[in-house]
Amino acid sequence: MQRIILSFFLGIESFMLPCFTKQLWGFDCPGCGMQRAIVFLLKGDFGAAFQMYPAIYPMLLLFGFLIMDKLVSIRYANKITNALMISTVGFILTNYILKFI
Template sequence: MYLTPTIIAFNLEDYMLPCLNKHLTGIDCPGCGLQRSVNLLLHGEFIAAFQMYPAIYPILVLLAFLVTSSFVKFQRSNQIKMILTLLTVGTVIISYILKMNNLFN
């Protein structure tokens, strides 16, 4: 009797939350695409994840730093957090403006 390994396929798309803003107004919110981008990252599609939501990588760097800094003390930790936060927020805002500009042109 042979045992075949079972791979549990977890499909994140089955658990994605709908965007209430897009549902009510028909316009994407600044967070639209984040869940799909994470799903693409989990499937190894790094370029497609960036194209879906350009702020995915600054968010991941910020989260990694926040988690790491809770265990390891860094010099100038507050300044690093502030820079990473501004980079993340700036990326979200700029990508949203570019998306909305392309939508209305």
């Protein structure tokens, strides 16, 4: 069973989708690098995942909080969700702007 899971994670790179924006217009979109960052996370290379797409960690934190909020009622969940969304969008936009500098 472990071999099947390991071969899936090692072979997942061959199924990544190309960036339509990059193919069409020749420049990165705000989400470029996310698939590769997820692959690095699955392989356990957390530093490379951050270097590839720095917004991956705030995004995972946001999604994890949203899932937890559905399972357990959390006080001030709307305010926490808004703060996590703003920080995630901030990371995405900062990373996108820094790519062009």
